[in-house]
Ligand SMILES: *Cc1c(COP(=O)(O)O)cnc(C)c1O
């Protein structure tokens with residue numbers, strides 16, 4: 001790579017196109033449109049080649065030219081390049097020819113796709129001179145900010161709805177972060193954080209650092225295409241909270257086309273939500289360009305954002321690619337988690353159950369045709385949301401430490417199973 005490692009040109013308003021310097025700022029002063037990073041693609045095309053990639057580490061940083069930092073990464077060197085698993089048994093179950101799982105349940109270090117966005121945001125925060133980092137989170141973001149801040153020696157304040165799963169709370173506290181539980185929904189947490197960010201001059205990864213943070217999600221899409229042997233999947237199913245990941249998967253495919261790393265192809269990006277918090281899927285199904293805010297009530301707490309910041313753009317991506325959205329009930333979410341675990345040996349959190357459940361619906365109704373191929377983005381680990389499934393996994397059968405007792409149990413099983 002060249003000496004000048006900054007491939008960013010500016011921040012640019014998505015609405016009016018006005019450009020802004022590469023600072024910790026996220027909305028346009030004129031129309032409040034969200035700001036997005038603009039890159040020098042002509043320069044990136046010269047160094048981000050398949051030949052160059054062969055010698056690079058198998059982490060998300062191999063796509064460095066398309067990630068928004070000015071120098072070398074300083075946080076999260078090991079993040080990304082999670083397995084893309086061929087899921088034949090689940091494919092048979094759902095009735096589709098070819099199915100892949102992009103398995104971010106094993107992302108490093110906090111077992112969710114949020115490690116991608118956080119390593120980018122914290123690396124950039126350090127470049128901009130911040131020493132305190134913060135976030136408004138539905139759980140996984142708080143975990144990742146806490147862990148990565150600890151490893152980088154940064155001070156962390158993480159703000160969450162007070163009623164999150166115990167697993168998500170403990171997984172932030174253990175790293176010594178300041179964990180603040182807000183008695184309210186995520187949208188109220190987020191509103192408070194916008195006020196705090198303005199007042200204290202901290203790097204809020206998903207508020208004032210959001211243009212940089214959000215770009216980290218593209219790495220999931222880059223990896224999918226590379227791991228498929230430089231091919232864009234016909235169908236990608238993505239769960240949606242703010243809708244940011246879905247929009248960035250689309251952007252990642254577009255950038256790889258722009259750089260000539262993959263052939264232009266027809267593809268559809270589909271969105272998945274929980275019925276108990278489905279502002280985006282409800283709007284998509286009604287053919288609307290705008291969503292109506294909702295009050296969340298679902299076991300998929302990581303996706304429980306009633307006023308999704310990127311909902312409008314997620315709807316546009318689905319419209320532009322011909323994708324669809326669906327949502328699933330809490331029972332269907334649990335069933336999705338169990339299906340993925342029992343067919344593929346992958347234990348996903350509730351958000352993963354949403355993705356599997358929605359994929360099942362889209363395949364069943366032919367929106368994803370049976371003779372096609374699809375990738376499911378599985379974004380977080382099930383060990384963090386044990387509460388959601390603890391009552392639907394059956395129970396241990398207890399016996400004394402005696403061979404006779406075990407044989408009796410086995411005989412009884414054979415009577416039942418024939
Ligand atoms: C945050 C999160 C998402 C999606 O978030 P977006 O705000 O839509 O980018 C998906 N899955 C899990 C597990 C998450 O924590």
Ligand SMILES: [Zn+2]
Pocket residue numbers: 013014015016017018028029030031032033
């Ligand atoms: Zn603007």
